[in-house]
Amino acid sequence: MKDIVVLGAGYAGLKTVVELQKKLQGQVNITLVNLNSYHYETTSLHEVAAGNVPADKITFPIKDVINPQTTKLIIDRVVSVDPDKKTVQLAKHDPLTYDYCVLALGFVSETFGIKGAKENALPMTTVDQAKQIDQHIRNQMASYRSQADPKKLQIIICGGGFTGIELAGALADARPRYADLAGIQPNQVQISVVDASKRLLPMFNDQLAAYGLDIVQKLGIKIISEALIQEIQPNSVLYKKTGAADDAPLNKLDGNTIIWTTGVSGSPIVGQSGLPEKRGRVMASPHLTAPDHDDLYVAGDVAAVMPAGGKRPYPTTAQIALSMANYIAEDIKARTNGNQRPDAYQYHSMGTVASVGNTRAFGVAGGHAFKAYSASVLKKMIMNHSLLEIGGFKEFFKKGRFDLYH
Numbered sequence: 001m002k003d004i005v006v007l008g009a010g011y012a013g014l015k016t017v018v019e020l021q022k023k024l025q026g027q028v029n030i031t032l033v034n035l036n037s038y039h040y041e042t043t044s045l046h047e048v049a050a051g052n053v054p055a056d057k058i059t060f061p062i063k064d065v066i067n068p069q070t071t072k073l074i075i076d077r078v079v080s081v082d083p084d085k086k087t088v089q090l091a092k093h094d095p096l097t098y099d100y101c102v103l104a105l106g107f108v109s110e111t112f113g114i115k116g117a118k119e120n121a122l123p124m125t126t127v128d129q130a131k132q133i134d135q136h137i138r139n140q141m142a143s144y145r146s147q148a149d150p151k152k153l154q155i156i157i158c159g160g161g162f163t164g165i166e167l168a169g170a171l172a173d174a175r176p177r178y179a180d181l182a183g184i185q186p187n188q189v190q191i192s193v194v195d196a197s198k199r200l201l202p203m204f205n206d207q208l209a210a211y212g213l214d215i216v217q218k219l220g221i222k223i224i225s226e227a228l229i230q231e232i233q234p235n236s237v238l239y240k241k242t243g244a245a246d247d248a249p250l251n252k253l254d255g256n257t258i259i260w261t262t263g264v265s266g267s268p269i270v271g272q273s274g275l276p277e278k279r280g281r282v283m284a285s286p287h288l289t290a291p292d293h294d295d296l297y298v299a300g301d302v303a304a305v306m307p308a309g310g311k312r313p314y315p316t317t318a319q320i321a322l323s324m325a326n327y328i329a330e331d332i333k334a335r336t337n338g339n340q341r342p343d344a345y346q347y348h349s350m351g352t353v354a355s356v357g358n359t360r361a362f363g364v365a366g367g368h369a370f371k372a373y374s375a376s377v378l379k380k381m382i383m384n385h386s387l388l389e390i391g392g393f394k395e396f397f398k399k400g401r402f403d404l405y406h
């Protein structure tokens with residue numbers, strides 16, 4: 001029997017296992033390796049960071065979707081892959097050997113080498129980090145009662161991309177809770193988003209981006225655009241406005257909570273495994289394998305896939321991660337059964353919907369623009385759909401978003 005090793009139980013990895021279990025039950029041995037015993041919905045981390053939903057709402061035990069007759073689950077840290085020897089090094093277990101390996105280790109926060117960002121800003125790429133942000137903000141608010149330092153009420157988000165804007169909306173929803181803790185009015189909690197671009201939300205057309213930013217600004221969130229972050233100091237962001245003279249003094253924004261959402265790169269394990277990469281991403285072959293290593297698949301945020309005739313790879317999203325997983329399972333099935341492999345991987349985006357808190361959203365799906373209530377319902381349906389695809393009905397009914405009437 002072929003040995004298939006899947007690294008990472010996020011959208012790409014766990015979906016691959018779920019599909020392989022259906023397609024090749026009893027025909028292959030699958031080993032799944034993941035850092036934690038739970039799967040988490042990365043797309044909802046900002047809600048945990050804002051304290052609007054508990055962490056267990058966006059997680060479920062991996063064993064719930066594992067068929068132990070086909071799949072062995074190892075909870076450990078992947079250290080590296082040796083694509084020539086077809087082995088995987090783990091931190092605490094013996095090395096694994098494979099016939100096919102699916103590398104799906106996701107992403108890490110990218111600081112672009114900005115001074116002080118690692119030390120003085122809070123990243124938001126894992127459940128633990130999201131919980132730390134929530135705890136940090138609550139501590140700041142509670143301590144404001146005894147020490148009325150206005151910096152404790154200032155929350156600064158570095159990076160106004162999709163993640164930064166969704167986080168800002170979730171934090172705005174949390175203001176009344178923060179105000180109770182601090183003994184102040186909700187509007188005294190200041191939320192600012194600092195971003196280098198002139199035009200935020202480039203994934204949407206001008207009209208929709210303007211609509212989204214209007215919602216954000218009506219919530220009293222301050223957007224500081226064309227601000228090139230130069231340094232993060234303890235409790236301050238130093239930035240330069242686009243076009244400012246080289247010797248112009250830097251602008252300084254003070255706040256005791258600084259959250260880093262400027263961007264992500266693929267897992268560092270990609271580079272540590274000697275694979276050709278750019279910011280932790282491997283340019284995938286037409287069958288989503290690594291160059292010169294057709295038995296090593298790359299999936300999700302560690303993979304770069306170029307649209308036909310395009311110049312930039314598709315943006316990394318949960319949606320494309322799930323689609324890659326479906327393709328990889330189909331490709332492995334064909335190879336295992338000695339059948340012709342499927343045609344080259346192609347991706348068809350269904351659209352993008354951004355939430356601004358629990359009841360506001362905007363986006364595009366199926367070529368149509370959605371705003372206000374309909375967009376918010378659509379966003380929850382999209383989240384429910386991916387939960388159903390990976391977790392099945394059990395997790396869907398337990399953890400799905402059914403608060404559609406608001």
Ligand SMILES: Cc1cc2nc3c(=O)[nH]c(=O)nc-3n(C[C@H](O)[C@H](O)[C@H](O)COP(=O)(O)OP(=O)(O)OC[C@H]3O[C@@H](n4cnc5c(N)ncnc54)[C@H](O)[C@@H]3O)c2cc1C
Pocket residue numbers: 007008009010011012013033034035036039040042043044045046076077078079104105106107124125163166267269299300301302316317318319320321353
């Ligand atoms: C706040 C936020 C909001 C987002 N919103 C959206 C959205 O609305 N729509 C959308 O499509 N996309 C969204 N994204 C992007 C999306 O979440 C990612 O593209 C997606 O999670 C990538 O899936 P993945 O399987 O590659 O990685 P992940 O889902 O991150 O899974 C990687 C897995 O690998 C494990 N792992 C990592 N390193 C190791 C190691 N060394 N050893 C063992 N295990 C390891 C991790 O614990 C994790 O379980 C959002 C991202 C964020 C942060």
